[in-house]
Amino acid sequence: MALRFYNTLTQQVEVFQPLQGNTVRMYTCGPTVYNFAHIGNLRTFTFEDILRRWLLYRGYKMDHVMNITDVDDKIIRNAAAEHKSLAEYTAKYTEAFLEDSAALRLQPPEKMVKATQHIPEMVAAIEKLSERGFTYVSDGSVYYRISKFPEYGKLSHNDFTGIRAGARVDVDEYDKANARDFVLWKAPKDGEVFWESEIGPGRPGWHIECSAMAMKYLGETLDIHAGGVDLIFPHHENEIAQSEAITSKPFARFWLHSEFLNVESHKMSKSAGNFYTLRDLQAEGYQAEVVRYLLASVPYRKKLNFTIDGLKSAAVAIDRLRNFKLRLETDKYPEGLNEKLLERTHAAVRQFEESLDDDLNTAEALAALFEFVRDANTAMDASEFRAGNRAPALDLLERFDRVFDVLRPTQAAGGLSDARVEELIQERAAAKRSRNFARSDQIREELLDAGIILEDTKEGTRWKRK
Numbered sequence: 001m002a003l004r005f006y007n008t009l010t011q012q013v014e015v016f017q018p019l020q021g022n023t024v025r026m027y028t029c030g031p032t033v034y035n036f037a038h039i040g041n042l043r044t045f046t047f048e049d050i051l052r053r054w055l056l057y058r059g060y061k062m063d064h065v066m067n068i069t070d071v072d073d074k075i076i077r078n079a080a081a082e083h084k085s086l087a088e089y090t091a092k093y094t095e096a097f098l099e100d101s102a103a104l105r106l107q108p109p110e111k112m113v114k115a116t117q118h119i120p121e122m123v124a125a126i127e128k129l130s131e132r133g134f135t136y137v138s139d140g141s142v143y144y145r146i147s148k149f150p151e152y153g154k155l156s157h158n159d160f161t162g163i164r165a166g167a168r169v170d171v172d173e174y175d176k177a178n179a180r181d182f183v184l185w186k187a188p189k190d191g192e193v194f195w196e197s198e199i200g201p202g203r204p205g206w207h208i209e210c211s212a213m214a215m216k217y218l219g220e221t222l223d224i225h226a227g228g229v230d231l232i233f234p235h236h237e238n239e240i241a242q243s244e245a246i247t248s249k250p251f252a253r254f255w256l257h258s259e260f261l262n263v264e265s266h267k268m269s270k271s272a273g274n275f276y277t278l279r280d281l282q283a284e285g286y287q288a289e290v291v292r293y294l295l296a297s298v299p300y301r302k303k304l305n306f307t308i309d310g311l312k313s314a315a316v317a318i319d320r321l322r323n324f325k326l327r328l329e330t331d332k333y334p335e336g337l338n339e340k341l342l343e344r345t346h347a348a349v350r351q352f353e354e355s356l357d358d359d360l361n362t363a364e365a366l367a368a369l370f371e372f373v374r375d376a377n378t379a380m381d382a383s384e385f386r387a388g389n390r391a392p393a394l395d396l397l398e399r400f401d402r403v404f405d406v407l408r409p410t411q412a413a414g415g416l417s418d419a420r421v422e423e424l425i426q427e428r429a430a431a432k433r434s435r436n437f438a439r440s441d442q443i444r445e446e447l448l449d450a451g452i453i454l455e456d457t458k459e460g461t462r463w464k465r466k
């Protein structure tokens with residue numbers, strides 16, 4: 001079966017292929033940098049990372065653009081409250097986002113672009129909309145006239161035909177009940193940051209940012225536009241209304257949206273005390289790759305119930321895979337090939353790939369892997385694993401990790417390098433040979449304190465990070 005995705009626009013699962021050649025032109029809405037990203041945001045970014053890695057796995061090239069929204073209502077308000085410029089205020093949270101992304105092993109998009117560096121493009125887009133009669137001015141602000149775009153509502157599948165013409169909204173976020181003509185260019189209020197432009201002083205609305213930047217870098221029709229379900233309306237609906245009014249072409253062929261996340265079965269909120277950033281979880285001792293695993297393990301269109309138990313299970317699952325890999329790499333196996341197990345390995349690769357081709361069914365892909373790990377461990381315990389089964393099994397793990405990327409442990413800051421660990425293990429072996437057991441025990445303790453676990457086997461000492 002071919003690679004296919006559920007398309008929010010058509011409400012169908014469709015076979016995916018890029019429009020032109022082998023390159024996927026993808027736009028994902030990045031963070032609004034007024035705060036640390038919470039795990040709900042990070043679920044969306046992790047889904048987008050799995051998506052891009054799977055496209056790469058399937059042999060496509062990526063041209064992926066993500067924006068950084070560094071001007072909006074909240075940013076302007078918060079920066080003013082702290083007496084900082086927008087740039088000063090957003091730098092801290094932009095940096096934090098990049099750190100979190102790196103910790104979660106999110107591959108950097110080909111381009112990361114800031115809204116404030118694309119004001120002329122946004123002004124130009126608004127001018128084009130005005131030429132085509134899609135805008136009007138009220139109190140110095142420019143609004144988009146949704147009654148001019150009969151397809152308004154086609155992404156969120158809402159019928160807006162009864163909306164009162166001329167009713168306006170000038171905030172960036174609102175719900176379906178308040179669907180109104182939305183603001184493209186906001187006239188500055190007293191003391192607010194603004195840009196001088198051909199359409200008067202002001203600043204862009206959130207929605208025009210994404211239309212202008214997506215089309216600048218990716219052309220008039222994107223292959224994929226992705227984000228969280230919370231962006232379907234109004235943000236993505238408005239992006240379509242703007243872009244298609246300008247070009248008269250489909251703005252994006254595939255719209256992919258990841259579901260919400262609950263924490264311990266409740267809506268996450270600061271007041272409920274169940275609000276987490278990645279930093280909170282790291283401070284509690286959870287490695288970022290454990291968070292990544294949990295976020296990635298539930299298929300993106302299912303609601304994810306984020307729990308501390310789930311995190312613990314994720315850590316156990318990663319450990320199980322790392323131990324299996326270590327066993328594959330370091331145990332000695334009799335020469336030859338276990339044909340039946342080889343067949344199982346190939347079947348696991350097939351199931352893994354078919355599951356991810358099926359709208360990124362990560363849960364099925366993981367199940368295929370773990371079934372194989374169980375069978376292989378059983379074969380090892382029964383001395384039925386052969387040297388010839390080693391490489392195919394490692395290849396399966398490599399394929400898995402190309403997408404999930406959790407097998408490499410996060411190096412603790414100030415931790416021991418691999419070379420230093422090896423050195424200490426050599427020293428410990430020498431101490432043992434000279435019957436200096438006090439020293440050999442001391443080294444084991446030292447390593448344990450540094451998070452290194454030793455295991456003495458017939459073939460020598462092997463080690464892993466905690």
Ligand SMILES: [Zn+2]
Nearest residue numbers: 029030210235
């Ligand atoms: Zn956007």
